[in-house]
Amino acid sequence: MHTDIERCVRAVRSKDARFDGWFFTAVLTTGIYCRPSCPVVPPKRENMVFHPSAAACQQAGFRACKRCRPDTSPGSPEWNQRADLVARAMRLITDGVVDREGVPGLAARLGYSTRQIERQLLAELGAGPLALARAQRAQTARLLIETTALPMAEIAFAAGFASIRTFNDTVREVYALTPSDLRTRTPRTNPAGTPAGTPGAISLRLPFRAPLNPDNLFGHLAATAVPGVEEWRDGAYRRTLRLPYGHGIAALTPRPDHIACRLTLTDLRDLPVAISRCRRLLDLDADPVAIDDQLRTDPVLAPLVDKAPGRRVPRTVDEAEFAVRAVLGQQVSTAAARTHAARLVSAHGEAVDDPEGGLTHLFPAPADLAAVDPESLAMPRTRRVTLTTLVGRLADGSLPLGVESDWPEARARLLALPGFGPWTADVIAMRALGDPDAFLPTDLGVRRAARELGLPSTPAALTARAAAWRPWRAYAVQYLWATDDHPINFLPV
Structure with missing residues (x-):
């Protein structure tokens, strides 16, 4: 652009x-x-x-x-709608990989040499991975300076700087102000309204491109919430987060012009990663105008888009967690899927403390689930095989699912697993991997909506009809689902 x-x-x-x-x-x-x-x-x-x-x-x-x-400002939609090397690298940089693993770690995850990564990022973005990570560190430092009362030395460490001198030099260079001047210019309360210096909590605003329709976004997350891991409380969606240096709790509240985000972290070094995952969960870097304009070209979808524009795809903060939950949700109701997941959480999840609500655990990691006795799982044998195979592959690294995933390759690997059909692979591609063109022609809700709207209802015919919606078929699914009165489509009260 x-x-x-x-x-x-x-x-x-x-x-x-x-x-x-x-x-x-x-x-x-x-x-x-x-x-x-x-x-x-x-x-x-x-x-x-x-x-x-x-x-x-x-x-x-x-x-x-x-x-x-x-x-x-909101992140570029390019990194959400593309699956090429640069987009995958940007998603990893935003997730803090360069700060934790360096440029060699970034290259290893992508399967390219460091020289190839640097060359392509410079050609397209005018900056290499170290400069991109440095810009993110500067933004994290500013956020901590303005929203907490932490000493500057602790902020420098939390933001990922190697020394106080580098921290000071970077802030002055980027903002033309010293760290102390930045703090002096900031009101005593931060933009989200929480007094600066509240112990253990950081409140901030998550910007987005308008319009944003929160109904299906928060409705879906609340209706499918796993007890102990997620909840809807006092107008906010709250959930636990497994993070690189510790864990945290996020509370996300829809506002007219932003998402109010309150983060409680055990290690402040996880702040940029937590922000990145919350933005990804709510699909906040989407370009709703471009998406809706494309879908409006279909006369059947146009009234749905005009009625409630700006629908986002509810995603996830943990790709492996969502894959497990997708298997638990195969051919059962939303309530049954929540029950199955809650049992796994209470038996195998890591306990956390939540003095502000009812969150009790982190969702179990694949390694924890791989050690579970299959006979202890209260589900049909075939689904036990599907689940145990999945968590085994996730645990040993032979099935990498992450922000860096190549979407077609990941989908092919999922379909090769026992018990994985197109619906399970595509719902993971849509909500975990972030493929904006993932489509669910076999989904009962999609087929029912298609039938009521006069669209073809058989999977093959509907897929052919949906070719005009590309590359935004995942968003078309949200509009089709919204024709139903299922709780996923309504903002909780």
């Missing part, structure tokens, strides 16, 4: 928030960079240059605008 100069200039002049995160505007006369929707008077065209990432702007010597805070 950043190479289409005319389109970028029009977006900046119209202050179009839909393009926030797609590209960044660097102003030659001021040395700052902004998001397209920055409220200041747009600069002259000859003074604007465009970059594909905040990291590229920083590499070029530009500082973040203090008004529009471009480093906190």
Whole structure:
């Protein structure tokens, strides 16, 4: 997008928030960079240059605008809708892999050399993996400075900096302010309304591109919530998180212009990963205008989209967890699937403390489930085989499911497992792997909606009809499901 100069200039002049995160505007006369929707008077065209990432702007010597805070804009939808090497690398960088494992660890996960990774990221994003990770560390540092009362030394460590000096230099370079100045400029309460310095908790706003319809998004998460791991309480979806350095609890509340997020973490180094996973769970980096415009071209879907635009795909914070839950949900009701999952959680999940609610456990890790006696599982024998095979492959690493997964390859590996049919593989592709074009033509709810709307209801015919919805068939499924009165389609009260 950043190479289409005319389109970028029009977006900046119209202050179009839909393009926030797609590209960044660097102003030659001021040395700052902004998001397209920055409220200041747009600069002259000859003074604007465009970059594909905040990291590229920083590499070029530009500082973040203090008004529009471009480093906190929604992430680029490119990394959600693509499955190529750059997109997969960006998802891993956002998930903190470079900070934890370095560039060699990033390359190993993707199956490429470090040189190939660096070359492709530089070509498309104008910055390599280290610069991209550095930009994320700077954003994490700013968030901790502004929303907590932690000492600066602890913030530097939590944000992933190797030294206080590097932390200070980076903050000054990116924001043109010292860490202390950033804190002084911040009101005593953070944007989400929680007093700064509340022990163990961080409150923040998660931005998104409008429109966002919260009904099916939070309705689905609440209706399928596993007791002990998830709950709907006081207008918020709450759940436990298994994180690289510890665990946490996230509380997510829909607001008109943002998602209020409250995170309680055992290790603050997990903050950027927790934020990334919450954004992914709620599909907050989607481009709803582009998606809905495509689906509106179908006269059958157009009224559904116009009635409630901005539907997102409810996803997951843990791909392996969702795969297990998908097997537990095969050919049973939502209530039965929750019951099966709750039994596994109470018997094999790691206990956690939740003084603010009713969360009790982390969902069991694949290694824990791989050690379970199959005969102790209260389910049909064939499904026991399916489940034990799945968790065994997840535990030994022969079935990698993660943000870096190649979608077609992962789907093929899932279909090779006993008991895995197209529905199970595609629902995992849709909700765990994030494939925006995953489709469920055999799903009973989809077929029922298709029949009522006058669409073909047989899987083959419906798949052929849905070709016009590509590459957004996963979102079309959300609109089809929304024609039913199932609790997944309604925001809990």
